[in-house]
Amino acid sequence: EDKVVQSPLSLVVHEGDTVTLNCSYEVTNFRSLLWYKQEKKAPTFLFMLTSSGIEKKSGRLSSILDKKELFSILNITATQTGDSAVYLCALVSGGSNYKLTFGKGTLLTVNP
Amino acid sequence: ETGVTQSPTHLIKTRGQQVTLRCSSQSGHNTVSWYQQALGQGPQFIFQYYREEENGRGNFPPRFSGLQFPNYSSELNVNALELNDSALYLCASSAGGYNYGYTFGSGTRLTVV
Secondary structure, three states, rough: OOOEEEEEEEEEOOOOOOOOEEEEOOOOOOEEEEEEEEOOOEEEEEEEEEOOOOOOEEEEEEEEOOOOEEEEEEEEEOOOOHHOOEEEEEEEEEEOOEEEEEOOOOEEEEEE | OOOOOOEEOOOEEEEOOOOEEEOOOOOOOOEEEEEEOOOOOOOOOEEEEEEEEEEEEOOOOOEEEEEEEOOOOEEEOOOOOOOHOOOEEEEEEEEEOOOOOOEEEEEEEEEEE
């Protein structure tokens, strides 16, 4: 069965710090790995990763995938209080019938 | 219309009742999937529809069923509600295929008493 494990489960930092969130996985038929930010209800899309070693970047956020070691990281530099949220990692897997498997998420709290 | 919309936003039901939740996909999206998110947990995949056919299902019992309509909107039906069905139910739409991202709605908070 496909599995996604995120670490840490929660993290408290000060504004300006850099954080690294981890996502490791076990999968039978890998298609892609997704990162989402969830503040209240609707998760908002951050990144989709399909190839190893290619960094995706958006402002202060970046992410990379290692398909050999089966993990991904999400980096946030110069954190701001608005970065406080749950960050979710999700695996897309399967053949013609595919599915998403989410991790439990990392709760990031950025204090002023 | 852009974005994914879900209705209702909140719902209270009694154990044993049936419930229908609705989702309007983002314009141009032909794939919709449903998730159950319990408090403090990540979303759990219920099922996915592509062009009105179910093309993926998670580990949920048959009392969780769905439909996708020709306009790609969708319904999630849950029969014989149980207390532990209380959760946030999220719908997400996609342009189709696993190489596209999923856009989520704000969810329906279901409470079963």
